[in-house]
Every structure is written in C-alpha cells, then in structure tokens.
Amino acid sequence: MARVAFANVDKFYGPVQALSDVSLEIEDGEFVVFVGPSGCGKSTLLRSVAGLESISSGVIAIGDREVTHVAPSDRGVAMVFQSYALYPHMTVRANMEFGMKINGVAAAERSARVAEAARVLQLEDLLERRPAQLSGGQRQRVAIGRAIVKEPQVFLFDEPLSNLDAKLRVQMRVELEALHEQLGATMIYVTHDQVEAMTMADKIVVLNEGRVEQVGPPMDLYNAPASEFVAGFIGAPSMNFLSVALVPGGDGDHVTYGAVRIPLGRTLGLALGHDGPLRLGIRPEHLRLTEAGAGTLDVDVEVTEALGGETYLYSRTGEGDRLVIKADGDTALSPGHKIGLALDPKRLHLFGADGRSLLT
Ligand code: ADP
Ligand code: MG
Numbered sequence: 223m224a225r226v227a228f229a230n231v232d233k234f235y236g237p238v239q240a241l242s243d244v245s246l247e248i249e250d251g252e253f254v255v256f257v258g259p260s261g262c263g264k265s266t267l268l269r270s271v272a273g274l275e276s277i278s279s280g281v282i283a284i285g286d287r288e289v290t291h292v293a294p295s296d297r298g299v300a301m302v303f304q305s306y307a308l309y310p311h312m313t314v315r316a317n318m319e320f321g322m323k324i325n326g327v328a329a330a331e332r333s334a335r336v337a338e339a340a341r342v343l344q345l346e347d348l349l350e351r352r353p354a355q356l357s358g359g360q361r362q363r364v365a366i367g368r369a370i371v372k373e374p375q376v377f378l379f380d381e382p383l384s385n386l387d388a389k390l391r392v393q394m395r396v397e398l399e400a401l402h403e404q405l406g407a408t409m410i411y412v413t414h415d416q417v418e419a420m421t422m423a424d425k426i427v428v429l430n431e432g433r434v435e436q437v438g439p440p441m442d443l444y445n446a447p448a449s450e451f452v453a454g455f456i457g458a459p460s461m462n463f464l465s466v467a468l469v470p471g472g473d474g475d476h477v478t479y480g481a482v483r484i485p486l487g488r489t490l491g492l493a494l495g496h497d498g499p500l501r502l503g504i505r506p507e508h509l510r511l512t513e514a515g516a517g518t519l520d521v522d523v524e525v526t527e528a529l530g531g532e533t534y535l536y537s538r539t540g541e542g543d544r545l546v547i548k549a550d551g552d553t554a555l556s557p558g559h560k561i562g563l564a565l566d567p568k569r570l571h572l573f574g575a576d577g578r579s580l581l582t
Contacts, residue, residue, distance in 0.1 A: 487567025
C-alpha cells in the first residue's frame with residue numbers, strides 16, 4: 223500500500239491541454255474519487271499514475287519513489303477498466319493467473335492468490351468458466367480479481383461500473399466499498415457520476431477542464447462548495463442559481479432578487495454590489511414549501527415529478543427563473559399552483575462573478 227502524490231502535472235495532447243498544474247496528495251489506504259464531466263481529464267490523470275500516459279511536465283510519486291519516468295509494469299499499480307478487458311478464450315482462473323505467469327510467479331503462489339481473490343469476490347464456483355458464460359457483474363468481478371492477485375500498491379479504477387445496469391451498479395458499489403475496507407489498499411476511482419463519488423469516496427477530487435477545482439471529503443464539498451462549478455456538480459437535483467445583487471447592512475447583509483429581499487444572516491464585509499452580479503445558490507432540498515405570500519418568494523409550479531419517496535417540483539419565479547424543489551413524497555400540488563418558498567439563510571450559497579464562493 224502506498225500514498226500517491228502529484229506535483230504541478232501538465233499534460234498536452236498536441237495543442238489540447240488535458241491537465242493543468244495538478245498538485246494533489248493521496249494518503250496511504252485512502253479511497254479517492256476523481257469526478258467531473260466528460261473530457262475534464264479524469265482518465266488522463268488516472269492513466270498517468272499507471273504510466274499509460276506520459277505527462278508533459280511535473281512529478282508523480284508512488285510511496286517514497288518518484289515514478290514519472292518508470293515503466294508501467296514497474297509501478298506496482300493495477301488498473302480496472304470499464305470494458306473489463308478479459309481474454310475471451312481463457313477461463314476465469316486463467317484470466318486471473320495470466321499476469322502472474324508473465325511475471326514469473328510460481329504456480330503454487332498463483333493458485334493461492336487466485337483462491338483468495340475468488341473467495342473475497344465470491345467467484346469460487348465460476349473459476350472454470352469463460353467470460354462469455356458470465357454476467358456483466360461477474361465479468362467485472364473477474365477484472366477486479368485480476369487486479370487483486372497482482373497485489374498492487376495502488377488500485378486504479380476507470381469508470382468500472384458504467385456498463386452495468388442501475389441496480390447492479392449500486393450492488394457493486396457496495397461490494398467495492400467492502401473490498402476497500404477488507405484490503406485497506408489505496409484506491410483511485412474515476413467516475414462522471416457524482417452519486418458514486420459521494421457514496422464511495424474518503425476524498426473527492428473535482429476536475430474541471432484539466433484543473434483541480436476542489437478536494438475534500440464528500441460532505442465538505444456538499445456543504446461548502448468552493449465554486450459554482452462544484453456546487454452545481456455535487457448533489458441531485460442540481461443546486462438552483464439566481465442572479466442577485468448584494469446589499470450590505472448593519473444587522474447582516476442581504477441580496478436582492480428583483481423586488482425580493484433575501485437575508486444572508488451574516489455580514490460578508492464586501493463592498494456594495496461587489497464586483498458585478500452575484501449568484502445565489504439554493505439546493506432543491508433546502509427550499510421549504512409555505513403558503514403563497516408567507517415565504518421569502520413566491521413561485522408557480524409548472525411540472526411535478528412524483529418519485530414515491532420524494533417529489534420534485536419544477537417551478538418558475540416571477541423573474542422567469544426556474545427553481546427545482548425537492549419536496550415530500552406525499553406533496554399534492556398540481557401544475558398551476560402558486561406556492562411560497564421559505565429560505566434558511568444558513569443553507570444559502572453565494573458566488574462572485576469569478577464563480578468562487580463568497581461564503582467560505
Ligand atoms: P475524461 O476521462 O474526464 O472524460 P480524458 O482524460 O479522457 O477525460 O480527456 C481529457 C481531454 O484530453 C479531452 O479533451 C480529450 O479529448 C483529450 N484527450 C484524451 N486522450 C487523448 C488522446 N489520446 N489524444 C488527443 N486528445 C486526447
Ligand atoms: Mg474517461
């Protein structure tokens with residue numbers, strides 16, 4: 223097991239800069255998730271740990287060793303891909319043994335490692351099957367088994383669950399978390415799915431256009447997003463944003479949204495209006511329903527989605543902005559209803575013209 227460190231890593235593909243000045247520390251035994259939209263550089267960063275991509279500048283270390291120019295096979299990492307990448311003509315056992323055979327691991331040791339990985343992954347009854355005789359979830363378990371038998375210092379996962387159906391994805395997510403508990407290994411996991419990031423990570427790294435946008439434990443990113451980008455990416459449905467103006471006051475600042483005055487419950491110490499229009503962020507689950515006229519602002523309900531346990535209300539403000547509200551499952555409101563919304567100042571987020579949070 224080992225820590226992983228990146229210092230000032232840049233990666234160019236011709237004129238395309240895929241990674242910009244990435245500096246990051248991953249602790250020994252940590253489960254770290256790289257998350258962000260498609261094309262933000264997640265796979266490039268992961269593959270640079272494995273040595274499958276050479277970086278343009280900067281330094282990568284695994285454990286106490288700089289590995290920037292070390293061959294992939296000498297880095298002590300094992301990677302699991304979305305596509306499984308199993309040999310179709312080999313049995314499960316042969317697939318798991320193959321890498322060890324290449325590396326000259328003795329037969330008895332190979333058998334012991336396969337037996338142990340098969341036990342951990344509940345593959346014992348499937349060892350003599352070929353990949354075509356397995357379900358998607360079983361194939362992915364074999365791919366993970368092939369990584370385990372390498373006894374790597376660091377496990378690297380690139381969207382390993384994306385090919386599985388929704389129910390199996392949830393099940394495998396829980397299995398991977400249990401595997402991490404059991405092995406205590408350093409794991410780096412790439413996904414575009416913020417739910418996977420929130421549920422699995424000790425530490426989330428949000429990437430945006432090749433840059434590290436924010437690093438922290440899941441609930442820190444949820445409660446205190448450092449930027450509008452992170453705020454909009456973490457949480458579902460996404461945070462609502464309204465363009466507002468800041469009005470400082472003696473007993474606490476407030477923002478104005480059209481004719482509506484919204485107290486912030488604190489003094490920010492910023493100049494009037496700050497530097498341009500600000501963006502107020504409110505999560506759908508932090509909007510509380512009231513009678514029209516009784517809350518901070520009124521909205522018209524346009525669309526309702528009843529999911530059973532909760533109901534999403536798609537509403538519109540008098541200014542024409544859409545606000546999504548996460549309400550109780552038994553909320554009985556039909557399109558056309560006018561409702562009031564109460565806001566808890568402690569739950570509000572505020573972002574400057576540069577997208578950075580003003581409340582942290
Ligand atoms: P992600 O995994 O977050 O979807 P990638 O790391 O695959 O993103 O890609 C980051 C950026 O680098 C994208 O703009 C992508 O088009 C570009 N890119 C990735 N691989 C290559 C390549 N082999 N050649 C050229 N551009 C690439
Ligand atoms: Mg990718």
